[in-house]
Amino acid sequence: MxxxxxxxxxxLxxxxxxxxxxxxxxxxxxVIRFDYRKKYKDPDISNPNIDDTVYLFSYKGKIEDKNWFPTRIAKIKHFFExxxxxxxILELKNSIVANESCTNHSGTLKEFQGKLNITAGDMYHIRRENISTELILKRELPINFKEIVDxxxxxxxxxxxxxxxxxxxYLLDKNNKKIILKYKTRKKNVDSFTPKYQLPFSLCNLINEINIKxxxxxxNIGIFSHKxxxxxxxxxxxxxTHSINLGARQDIYITRIPINRSWLPREASFEFLSESESTFTQRLKIKIPLQINIGIWILISITLLSYACISSTKNICSxxxxxxxxxxxxIVLKILTRDK
Incomplete structure (x- = not known):
């Protein structure tokens, strides 16, 4: 393997x-960022290359208990120390789950667990292990969401x-077709990293709104309510700002971000967070640039330039x-139409 x-x-x-x-x-x-103290990296592992594939695992208890379970495949987009x-800096790809036909009663991977090279006091969170495609199954969001939670x-x-x-x-176009986020590569200021995304150019021309669902x-939250x-x-x-009270049920919330052609470049920002300190939820913020209607400004510029030529028949100074x-x-038009 x-x-x-x-x-x-x-x-913890x-x-x-x-x-x-x-x-x-x-x-x-x-895109998500994982930070590790240097003592948690296996010294035998060299620094990664851009677009290297990594497997993301979570674990319960102590790392040496080997109670690991896979969550995601990711690609490395940036790395620095x-x-x-x-x-x-990781770009999330396929969701993954353990092949439970290879698990024991406690939910750990029997076959995988037996191959983990962990010794007493081993605390490496960045490591290399044997991964078999038979032990890990790919899943798709949102289709398999409930299965992944269970x-x-x-x-x-x-x-x-x-x-x-x-x-x-997940993001859908107006025809309910899923949109895959495309990470906008940043070459500078990676250490103050905030992910930004872009839509494929052809997609911007075909749709006039994005549905964020x-x-x-x-x-398991029972009678408790979370904001x-x-x-x-x-x-x-x-x-x-939309506030949602969650109870023990499945809820679906939909918001629409229009990306109609605009007079100026703008950025749609969407942030999802908990209002309660005790609530655990995913950390997610999405920024997507909205398309500029360049054609309008070209037409305006040509019109005004033509007017300048017609109005200045006397001399070059005119x-x-x-x-x-x-x-x-x-410039005045751009300022006046800033939020239009």
């Missing part, structure tokens, strides 16, 4: 649990808590004067 790079996240801290929930429910193409830590509940006692909110978020499924907040920002004058007026007019 091939040796594959594995990145592990546990259940709030953020680690949120990382697991993000891996379980975030859309394909979503500082004095104390390694930082992985699978994770069989592997982790913590995820059965009433404070855990499972959710999956959120599906919640939290079978979730969704912030949607399209422009400085177009902001919406032409420059009218041309400057045309430029000022374009």
């Amino acid at each position: 091939p040796l594959e790079t594995i990145l592990l996240t546990g259940e 801290h709030h953020r680690y649990v949120e990382d697991t929930l993000t891996c379980l429910g975030a859309p394909e193409g979503f 500082d004095e104390d830590s390694y930082h992985y 699978y994770s509940l069989r592997h982790s006692e913590l995820l059965k808590s009433k404070d855990i909110i499972f959710s999956t978020i 959120i599906e919640f499924y939290s079978p 979730m907040k969704i912030d949607e920002t399209i422009s400085s004058s177009n902001k919406k 032409f420059y004067c009218e041309f400057i007026k045309a430029i000022i007019t374009v």
Whole structure:
């Protein structure tokens, strides 16, 4: 079996649990950042290359207990290190689950567990292990969302808590066809990383809106209620905040971000977070640039330039004067139509 790079996240801290929930429910193409202290990386592993494939696992208890379960396949988009830590920028790909025909009664992978090269005191969260395609099955979101949640509940006692909110978020066009996020590569300031995305150019020309659909499924929260907040920002004058109270049921929330041709470049921002400190949910923020109607500005510029030529028949100075007026007019129009 091939040796594959594995990145592990546990259940000791709030953020680690949120990382697991993000891996379980975030859309394909979503970019997440994993940070590790240097002591948690196997020193025999060299630094990764861009677009290397890694397997993301979560575990319950202690790492040496070998109670690991796979959550996602990812590709490395950036990697950097500082004095104390390694930082992985990961683009999420297929969801994965354990092949439970190869598991024992406690939900651990018998075959996989037997091949883990873990010794006493081993705390490596960045490691290489034998991965067999027979032991790990690919799944698709949102089709297999409930199956993935039920699978994770069989592997982790913590995820059965009433404070855990499972959710999956996906983008659809107006014909309900799933849109795959495309990460916008950033060459600078990776250490202050905030992921941004772009839509394929052909897609921008074919659709006039994006549907962001959120599906919640939290079978164990009982009578407890959790408050979730969704912030949607399209422009400085177009902001919406939606609050959702979740009970023990499946909820579907839909918000639409229009991407009609606009006068100026704008960025649609969508953030999903909990209003309660005790609630565990995925950490998700999506920024998508909206398309500019370049044709309108070209037409305006040509019209104003033609006006400058017609109005300046006497001399070149008159032409420059009218041309400057045309430029000022374009700038004023851009300012006035900033949020239109």
